[in-house]
Amino acid sequence: MNDAARDMQDLYRELVIDHSRNPRHFGRLENATHTADGINPLCGDKLRLYFRVGAGGRIESSSFEGSGCAISIASASLLTEAVTGLEVDDAKHCSSTVTSRLTTAMPYADLDARLENLKALDGVRAYPSRVKCATLAWHALHAALSNDMKPATTE
Amino acid sequence: MGAVAKTVTATDWRADFPALDQSVHGQALIYLDSAASAQQPAAVIDAVARYQREDHANVHRGVHTLSHRATEAYEGARDKIRGFINAKSRSEIVLTSGTTESINLVAQSFCRPRLQPGDKILITHLEHHANIVPWQLVCEQTGAELIVAPINERGEVELDSLLDLIDDRVFLIGMAHVANALGTVCPVEKVIEHARQRGIPVLIDGAQGVPHLDVDVQALDCDFYAFSGHKMFGPTGTGVLYGREAILDAMPPWQGGGDMILEVSFDKTIYNELPYKFEAGTPNISGVVGLGAAVDYLQSIGMPTIARYEQELHDHMVARLKNVDGMRLIGEARHKASVQSFLLDDIHSHDLGTILDHQGVAIRTGHHCAMPVMQFFGVPGTCRASLAFYNNRDDIEQLVAALEKARELFA
Ligand SMILES: Cc1ncc(COP(=O)(O)O)c(C=O)c1O
Numbered sequence: 422m423n424d425a426a427r428d429m430q431d432l433y434r435e436l437v438i439d440h441s442r443n444p445r446h447f448g449r450l451e452n453a454t455h456t457a458d459g460i461n462p463l464c465g466d467k468l469r470l471y472f473r474v475g476a477g478g479r480i481e482s483s484s485f486e487g488s489g490c491a492i493s494i495a496s497a498s499l500l501t502e503a504v505t506g507l508e509v510d511d512a513k514h515c516s517s518t519v520t521s522r523l524t525t526a527m528p529y530a531d532l533d534a535r536l537e538n539l540k541a542l543d544g545v546r547a548y549p550s551r552v553k554c555a556t557l558a559w560h561a562l563h564a565a566l567s568n569d570m571k572p573a574t575t576e
Numbered sequence: 577m578g579a580v581a582k583t584v585t586a587t588d589w590r591a592d593f594p595a596l597d598q599s600v601h602g603q604a605l606i607y608l609d610s611a612a613s614a615q616q617p618a619a620v621i622d623a624v625a626r627y628q629r630e631d632h633a634n635v636h637r638g639v640h641t642l643s644h645r646a647t648e649a650y651e652g653a654r655d656k657i658r659g660f661i662n663a664k665s666r667s668e669i670v671l672t673s674g675t676t677e678s679i680n681l682v683a684q685s686f687c688r689p690r691l692q693p694g695d696k697i698l699i700t701h702l703e704h705h706a707n708i709v710p711w712q713l714v715c716e717q718t719g720a721e722l723i724v725a726p727i728n729e730r731g732e733v734e735l736d737s738l739l740d741l742i743d744d745r746v747f748l749i750g751m752a753h754v755a756n757a758l759g760t761v762c763p764v765e766k767v768i769e770h771a772r773q774r775g776i777p778v779l780i781d782g783a784q785g786v787p788h789l790d791v792d793v794q795a796l797d798c799d800f801y802a803f804s805g806h807k808m809f810g811p812t813g814t815g816v817l818y819g820r821e822a823i824l825d826a827m828p829p830w831q832g833g834g835d836m837i838l839e840v841s842f843d844k845t846i847y848n849e850l851p852y853k854f855e856a857g858t859p860n861i862s863g864v865v866g867l868g869a870a871v872d873y874l875q876s877i878g879m880p881t882i883a884r885y886e887q888e889l890h891d892h893m894v895a896r897l898k899n900v901d902g903m904r905l906i907g908e909a910r911h912k913a914s915v916q917s918f919l920l921d922d923i924h925s926h927d928l929g930t931i932l933d934h935q936g937v938a939i940r941t942g943h944h945c946a947m948p949v950m951q952f953f954g955v956p957g958t959c960r961a962s963l964a965f966y967n968n969r970d971d972i973e974q975l976v977a978a979l980e981k982a983r984e985l986f987a
Contacts, residue, residue, distance in 0.1 A: 426981070428601070429934050433927070433985055464926050465943060465956040488956060490924035491986075551930060 432544035432551070433491065436499075440541075441491035446501035450484040455568065459487075459561030461553055466493040470500075470561045478509050490554050492545060497558035499538055507535075509566050516559045523555050589877065590966040592617040603936030606974045611756055611784060611915050611962030612940050614809045616870070623869035624811060624862050635861055636835055636852075650861050653868025654851075657816055660871045661801065662792040667821050667850035671864055674815035675783040676706040678802035679750070681817055681854060682779055683710040685830045686800075687748060693719030695747040700738065700762070701727040701952060702755040705945040707781040711750060720747065727952060731758040731907035735766055742774065749778045753785030753801075757946035757960065758907030759890075759915030761789075768798050777823065783807055787964065788886055788913045790879035793818050809964075810870035811863040817854070824850050831856040882965045886914055889963055893972045897961075900979050906958050917944075917958040920979055923986050925957040931985060932959075935978040 450456075450471035459468040466489030475481045483501040488494075504512040518532060519539055523546060532539060545555045590596055593615045598605050607615060627649055633642035635650045651666075658666045672678045687697070697711045701724050708722075715722050723746075725738035733751070742749075749771050754761050764780055771778045779800035785791055786803040793801050800823075805814030819827075829836055829847055833856035838846040847853045874882070894916055897903055902921035920928055929941035942957040943950045950957060961975055 426934075429931055429985060432930065438986065463942070490926040492927070548930060551926070554926065 428544075428547065432548060434541045434544060436538060436541040437491060437495040437544075440495035440498040444485075444494050444498040446482075446484040446498070446505075448484055448486055450482060453484075455565040457561045457565035459557040459564075461489070461493065461557050464490060464493070464554060466490060466554060466557055468493065468497050468558055468561055470497065470558060470565050472504075472562075472565055474509055474566075480504055480507050480509065480512055485558065489557070490551075492542070492551055492554040493557050496542055496555045499541065500558045500562060503536055503539060504562065513563055513566055516563045520556045520559050523552055590968070592619065592873070593966050594618055594621065596966060600936050600938075601934050603934075604974075606937045606967075606971045608961040608963065608967065608971065608975060609938045609940045610787070610964035610967075611807070611960065613806045613812065614787060614964055615966070616809055616811065616866070617873050619873045620810055620866045620869045624866040627862050627865040632862065634858055646861055649865045649868070650859070653864045653871070656868045656871040660791075660875065661786070661816075661818060662794050663818055664794060665821055668818055668824065670817040670819060670824070670851040670854045671859055672802075672815040672817050672854075673813050673860065674804040674806070675704075675781060675802045676710075676804075676815075678800075678815055678817035679706055679779065679781065680710045681830045682748075682800050682802075682819075683714040685827045685854070686777075686823065687711075687714050687720075688717060689828060691715075691718035691720040691747055694745055695720040696723050696743075696745045697721070698723050698725060698738070698741055698746050698749045700725040700733045700751050702731065702733065702758055702760060702762075702946065702949050703750070703752055704756050704781065704783065705947070706783070707750050707752060707779075708948070724948075725751075727760075727949075730909050731755070731760050731949075731953075732909045732911075733760070733762050735763050738767060739770055742770065742776065746774075746776055749776055750781065751778070752781045752783075753791070754782075754788065754913050754915075755907075755946070755949070756784050756915070757917055757944040757949045757958070758909065759784075759912040759917070759962075760907060760909040761911040761913050764798070765796065768796060772797060784914070789883055799823055805863065805867040805870065808867075808870055809873065810867035811860075813860045814863040814867045821850065824854070827854075829856070830854050833857040835859075877965070883913075885965050886963055889967060889969065889972070890914055890916070892969060893961065893963065893975075896972050896976050897979075900976060900983075902983060903979075906953050906955065914964070915960060915962045917960045919955060919958055920982065921986065923982060925959045927986075928959050928979075928982055931982040932975070932978045935974070935981060937975055937978045939975075 453471035454474045455472040468487035470485045472483045473481045483505050485497045542555045545551045595615045631645040633646045635647045654669050658669050711722050768778050777799040780798045782801050782803040787808045799820045801818040806812040836856040838848050904919045906917040925941035940960045
């Protein structure tokens, strides 16, 4: 396998392919309390995220729907797995950690154990034009939980 | 591979383009995105550099030597462009920043003062946004209506359906010569012929026509023909609006400023003659010099030779792509040039674009500034491979091999 092929497999890791093929928590969430759209005008990725936040401020369930490239779908799918069960503030904190991990060259923002799977997205760091695909869902999460009704965009 | 029976070899032409001689991600670059922007031959790059080093000054303004040389170089390029598309007169060659500006100029200067509520602008379903949005704007401004001729499943404009839409309220027809997302060569000759009989002006968006076809605006008999320098191997920020002289003459200026006037007082300004009336301000002189060099270069090969070579390569590309498992071709017009859009399995076009880039193969992905075309085919975007005469059969093999690899990765 040459370097190029290895790099490709670093971007499209098995977990990414798996989540893009079989996205978890895909579909509309009935009785969602928070929702937001994420739009990436360059790629045409469009996501809608749903969260149900309980009285105690904990995310009881999350889901998403929409269309996009493998990276954006996998990222959204991994997101729903990672933040369900978290306090709203912790989820927002995750969003900042993940986006800074993907967007800032150094140092790597550390991810705690529950975000371990999100390391599968690390490959995008080498692809400036694709970073936005990976961060889209996380921007939308932030918008939803901030009750900001404007769609999040990557622009 | 590469055993193409031809009298001229693409390999020779390819060596004229310095940017093609490089690796990306450790792989030899295979550039299949010329429809977005074509690479420039050394002749163009050198002409621009020589102008910048030796001749640069403002045009039409100074009595000094450099200004004279700059003016000669700039106006010389206009003459070359006139010859290239066989316009009757240099007055008919308005230099713009590109196709987009050329079309906006016609919408605002030709249409806007004349359009009445209820008038119609007729375009087709396969246009680039640059041949849609300027008309929408002028329709909003005047109460006119934009109407759209349909395309069929192959991505062809159906002539009869288009002609059926023509009535007395159609003020202008705007259509692509070659569709950028689909590669369809449109039946512009027939449309122009019908329109002429009814006295309806026609604008041809030639952004994808000029680089691949032997364009003769007098033979076409269109009223306007718009194209961009950077798609015909010249610099970005250059373009042309060809307009029939009598029509240009009757149009008010597009922008006001220096160069477009003969005499200015605060009471009245007398506009300059054609084509300067439409060229306000200091133009993109070095870019136009480069565009002139691109014309010389293309003429040294000959557009008929280029068209013949590219047609064969295009047909070969389509045949090879058809053989790739999981391939869905988008745009299968019977008459096509240079371009093939496609989707592979259910791989998103951007994923495919990234995977191909990694193997050195540059293609365009997304909606190609033709969202209505994407809507027609029910897809968010496509992958598009587009050819120029510097491509060859080996490039097609690399493309096919890269697609096979992508399938493995996503299997
Ligand atoms: C058919 C067509 N029309 C118009 C344009 C716009 O050209 P430019 O961006 O150079 O003004 C393009 C470029 O993509 C095109 O392909």
